Amino acid sequence: MRFISETRLDDGVLEREFTLGEIPGTLWTPGSAPAPLVLMAHNNGLPKAEPRLVARARYTAARGYAVATIDASGCGDRPRSAADEQARADLRRAMQAGEPVDEIFESFIGPLVEKAVPEWQTTLDALLSLPEIGGPVGYSGGWTALGIRLAVVEPRIAAAGFFAGGYVPRAQREEARQVTIPLLFLLQWDDAGNPRQKALELFDAFGSKEKTLHANLGGHTGTPWFELEDGCRFLDRHLK
Template sequence: MHSLRFTNETSSNGVVECDFMVGDVPGVLWSPASGREQAPLVLMGHGGGMHKKTPAQASRAREAVTQWGYNVAAIDAPGHGERPRTADDEQARLDLRRALTDGDNERFKSVSIRFAISLAERAVPEWQATLDALQELPEIGVEAPIGYGGGISLGTAIGVPLTATDSRISAAIFGGGFFVYDEQLEAARRITVPIQFLLPWDDEHVDRQSGLTLFDAFASQHKTLHANPGDHRTIHWLDLDTQFLPRHLGRVATSPA
């Protein structure tokens, strides 16, 4: 079992941002400066080709800290951010670029699915080890409610099997923008926690039916779907249910920074 090792800490506007390592996996934890114990923890998975601290993800994390008093953690997916790529990772990226250049959507789909399965197989145990380590921190502990806020694309490709595997996660936000496949559907059928599902309606590569099929597969009796026009990389989400996580994880009273 790997322990968590903090490597850097900064603080601004009531939010403490701590970089950490769990084994060789780099991550970041955003927490309230008040240091409240056992506040809910949200795990955030990033999109494909992105990393744990993209501006959009960091902004969402800080909002969850300041508005709801949450802790928020993110790690780099295998071959993303600060992490080295394997030869297979490099080949998959090359194949994806070639498929896009050639306009071969079937090839793009098959490579995307194989790559997603490979990333999820590696990332799920890493997320579980990270969660084990985070629960050792007094500000989190083993009693804090845990949610997954990975959103769309790769965040869902990893988050679905993670949520299906780890019973500590009690609510999750997923989304479309990624091809659906048998392993993902099998995992979705084992998920019974509340789900919020975000669907880009006009993704240029992924047919919206893939997202609808995945949404339908979730076994949860409390699941909602929110669709907006646009591609998953450029979409502007409007009128989201921003109270989804506070409703299911609770809310911690916060004080002004």
């Protein structure tokens, strides 16, 4: 892991960009150390510099957590194949037209999850070797399919917070039954991009004995700010 930039923010959080082989990432750490770690991924691999992700990461770090995110293959500044570009375009077109998107989503997101999981595990190995990070580890993000797979294959993850979850590949819908860690599941009731019934069915499928569903009125980007505060209290219960 090689740090390539460093910025001390007004709230005392240290923001550092890093590279790990071909993987670009960002790490936010609080003034106190060692800190529990939160892996934070945006929905379906949107860039790590996406403003909503950065705002959540900085807030969470200021609450005493080390927070890390990386760009998935084909996202951010990472090169995209022609097939990736076509799949993204097909998905956007179908959603805008109100057409069925399940098969397009399946063919695009399924392989993206398969590529992303080993990269997140490699990143986790490197992060936990840093003296300022002490574990345990949580997951928080809108990329629910990735979070499900990580929760199943990565025993170091002790709790997870998911956003939405209407569209999740079939493989991860099946794997949800194997997820047993504590969960906080956020649902925007009027999210046109995430079918409500599918999200409710996914929540029901999780095998966790402790799982909480928070549903709020509004569209995809309308999650109330207080849910971030509640999310940190959830992390406090399970990571501190």
